Amino acid sequence: MLFNSIQFFIFFPIVTALYFWLPQRFRWILLLVASCYFYMAFIPVYVLILLFTIVIDYYAGILIEQSTGQRRKLFLVMSLVANIGVLAVFKYYNFFIDNINVLLGITGQDQMSYWKLILPIGLSFHTFQAMSYTIEVYRGNFPAERHLGYYALYVMYYPQLVAGPIERPQNVLHQFKVKHDFDYxxxxxxxxxxxxxxxxxxxxxxxxxxxxxxxxxxxxxxxxxxxxxxxxxxxxxxxxxxxxxxxxxxxxxxxxxxxxxxxxxxxxxxSITEFWRKWHMSLSTWFRDYLYIPLGGNRKHKHLNVFIVFMTSGLWHGANWTFVIWGAIHGAFQILEDTFNLKQxxxxxxxxxxxxxxxxxxxxxxxxxxxxxxxxxxxxxxxxxxxxxxxxxxxxxxxxxxxxxxxxxxxxxxxxxxxxxxxxxxxxxxxxxxxxxxxxxxxxxxxxxxxxxx
Structure with a gap:
């Protein structure tokens, strides 16, 4: 459902009115059902993909919290593999085949076939949001959510479901549990x-x-x-x-x-550095916290880390070399600005x-x-x-x-x-x-x- 559509102009006031009319204990149900309906307005069957990753990450969060040592890391890896695996299949499989076929063409071998898949709306957004949850639980920054409905709503919440912002559990999950009275x-x-x-x-x-x-x-x-x-x-x-x-x-x-x-x-x-502090801030901070800092951040190989992050950011945006080049341009200019102190x-x-x-x-x-x-x-x-x-x-x-x-x-x-x-x-x-x-x-x-x- 598009925000600039007649359907949304009907959907929004109805959902909002019901939200304030219902007792607090039922509001999460309303928002979850409304969010599913909102998402299913695009391609209904693809809601099953979200439900699949929601169930996996919900139980992964609990298992991570209950485990110690290498078992905690194992459950985190299983969660990340499930999320990245879904993203890889739907978004990057044919891109991968494209590049393999180029190499096969050079050697004169038979081409690999493509899969006829339609990319689920906003897949990269809710995948990254789901990953932030299990990572935060693993790091001990957030307790595992025991209520499956609230966790599902964290991933499915319709205002930011298909194009962000990419939320963190610390910011939004507790807000679903608080009674919000209507404030004019x-x-x-x-x-x-x-x-x-x-x-x-x-x-x-x-x-x-x-x-x-x-x-x-x-x-x-x-x-x-x-x-x-x-x-x-x-x-x-x-x-x-x-x-x-x-x-x-x-x-x-x-x-x-x-x-x-x-x-x-x-x-x-x-500067380009300042630009990325102000553009798509939820994605920029996601890459900072979950990729740049784990790679070493400013401590070691700083410029290499910057370049890796922006190449990855480009690929996150789309399965095409144009996006990779776009990310590389931004990464290269950030490195130049840092090297020659142009940020000032x-x-x-x-x-x-x-x-x-x-x-x-x-x-x-x-x-x-x-x-x-x-x-x-x-x-x-x-x-x-x-x-x-x-x-x-x-x-x-x-x-x-x-x-x-x-x-x-x-x-x-x-x-x-x-x-x-x-x-x-x-x-x-x-x-x-x-x-x-x-x-x-x-x-x-x-x-x-x-x-x-x-």
Missing amino acids: DRAVDGLKMMTYGLFKKVVIADNLAAYVDYYYGHLGTQSYNSIAAIFFFSIQIYCDFSGYSDMALGASKVMGIELLKNFNYPYFSH NKGIVALLLTNVVVALAWVFFRASDVRTALHVIANSVNTRFDWHNPLLSKKIMLVTALFMAWEYVISRNGFLPVLNALRPAARYSMYYIIVIAILFLGRFGSGQFIYFQF
Whole structure:
């Protein structure tokens, strides 16, 4: 179910109203059933994959806590193998076969066959969230959850099920057990976040997507400019993904459940290092805590560890060499910044250079293959732009420019604090502007959020 769909506009108020109407002891049942329904709106049978890993990790957590010595590690490994195994089969099997077939082709041997599998929505997200639970139990940072229903809800909770943020058990599990009474101010703040996220998605991201998608589908068309497509996608993916996160955090906030912040205005960063402290923060900290530090962190082989993390992050995003190259670019620039102490630069030049690097790296993220990405970058010397292009009107460009200016204004203190501090007339004017923009400029039914594919 998409956050920008009519179905969700019906689903959300019904579930929320029932949540506050039901006694506390039944609320977890409602949220679990609603979450299953939410997920099954995509491909119903794939809910069985989640249930499979939920049962394994639930019992693994208890066995880890009850065991000592090597048995604890054995149960952790069994849990991780189950989770990574499911991810490997559905997401990486055909990628693996692709690369094997290249080698077989060179030697003249028969090609291996592919499996016709559809990647379950958000598989990488809930796999990493499940893994964080068993790792935290193994490290002694969190007690094993004895209630199967609450643990299942931790994995299945619908606001962040398919595109994060990737939660930790310490942050969210206990919140399901606390009675949250309806709070008007909190609910209003949650709805503001949801509305702002919807604005980012349907007004900014989806309008820019029309131009970007056409460009990548018609490479070489003279009236479609590479530089425009490159930077429009940079804004598109930010508004698409952070818009989803805003809606997820807002929907959960209405019910009194606080989720991890996932974005902190990354395009106002002055280095790639700073960018990754502000972009997809729940994934960045996941890799820091569960891969970078165990590899040795800053203590030994620091730069190698950084590069491994970003190569892995690229592969996490997709089974394609374009994603690996995207991760390698970010890793290489972090190493350069650390080597030459470039992280300390805070001027406008550093900000612009950071955004150029990020935008060019996004080309590999967006392109279907490496050759296409290189073609787009090589073609960026063409600066001709068709101002009369029907896929991107001047009013959308103006709205996008005003949006980025507003993002800069709120980047220091955050959306809600700045908005709520405005005088009533200015605040209500902002409400009307956002709602009117959604109604008259929004593109509904334009497709799912970009990060659903991961």
